[in-house]
Amino acid sequence: MDDYNRQQREALGLARRALSAMPRGELQALLDSCAPYLDFRERTARFLARHFSRVCTLACYTDGRSACCQKEGIITFFADVAVNVLVSGDTAPDTLERVLDSPNTGQKCVYLGTNGCLWKIKPVVCEMFLCDSAKATVFSENTAAALEWEELQRLQKTYTWPDRPVLFNALEERFLALGLRSPLMYLHNSPGLLMVKKRAGLPVPPKDARP
Numbered sequence: 001m002d003d004y005n006r007q008q009r010e011a012l013g014l015a016r017r018a019l020s021a022m023p024r025g026e027l028q029a030l031l032d033s034c035a036p037y038l039d040f041r042e043r044t045a046r047f048l049a050r051h052f053s054r055v056c057t058l059a060c061y062t063d064g065r066s067a068c069c070q071k072e073g074i075i076t077f078f079a080d081v082a083v084n085v086l087v088s089g090d091t092a093p094d095t096l097e098r099v100l101d102s103p104n105t106g107q108k109c110v111y112l113g114t115n116g117c118l119w120k121i122k123p124v125v126c127e128m129f130l131c132d133s134a135k136a137t138v139f140s141e142n143t144a145a146a147l148e149w150e151e152l153q154r155l156q157k158t159y160t161w162p163d164r165p166v167l168f169n170a171l172e173e174r175f176l177a178l179g180l181r182s183p184l185m186y187l188h189n190s191p192g193l194l195m196v197k198k199r200a201g202l203p204v205p206p207k208d209a210r211p
Helices: 003-021 024-051 053-062 078-088 094-101 132-139 143-160 167-176 191-199
Strands: none
Touching: 003 078, 003 094, 003 167, 024 053, 024 078, 024 143, 024 167, 053 132, 078 167, 132 143, 143 167
16 A cells, blocks of 8 residues: 555544544534535535536546546545545445555546545545636636635635634644544644744644644
8 A cells, every 4th residue: 555545544544433433412513513614615516516517527537638636646634534524424434445445556546436536525625626727718708706716715715724723723633632643634734834823823733742
C-alpha cells in the first residue's frame, strides 16, 4: 500500500472506530454541528448540477480533457473523512476501505468509480474545483451563476479557512481530544494554515502536540 492510500485508510478507520464508539447523544450533537455545512454542500451540489453537469461530464469523462480526479491528486481533510463517515451509515464506508486496500494501478483517483465519486459527501476540495475551461464556458454566458459561485466560495471558507473558529478545525479538535491523530488534520499541522491561525490570534498547538 502506498503512502497516499495508507494515510487515507488510516484516517477512515480512525473516524469509523471513534464514531462507532460514541454515545448516540454525542453523535447527534456532532451531526447537528455539521448541519449548516451539510446545507451548504447541498446548495453547492444543486448549483453544480444545474450549471456544470453537462460541461464537466463531457470534459472529464467523455473526452478526458480535464485533469480532475487524477491519481493521488485529491487533498482530503480529516474533517472530510469524519463528515462522510458521520452521514454514511454503518456499512457504506466499507466500499472506500476496499478500494484503499487494493493497489491503484490506474491514473485516476482511487475513489473514482464507474458512476463517479464513491464518497457520499465528497471532499470539499473536489466539490469546489472547477477547471478554467468549464468556468469560461458557463460564466461567459451567465453572470448570475458567476456571482453565485463567488458566494459559494466565500461560504466554503467559513467552514474550512481557520482565520476564525471553523467547523473543520472543531472536528479535528474533537478527535484530538480523544487522543487520535492523523496526518490529514491539516488545520493542526499545515504550516500555512497554522500561520493563518496565528495571524488571526487563534490558538496554535506546539510542535510536539501536532498530528
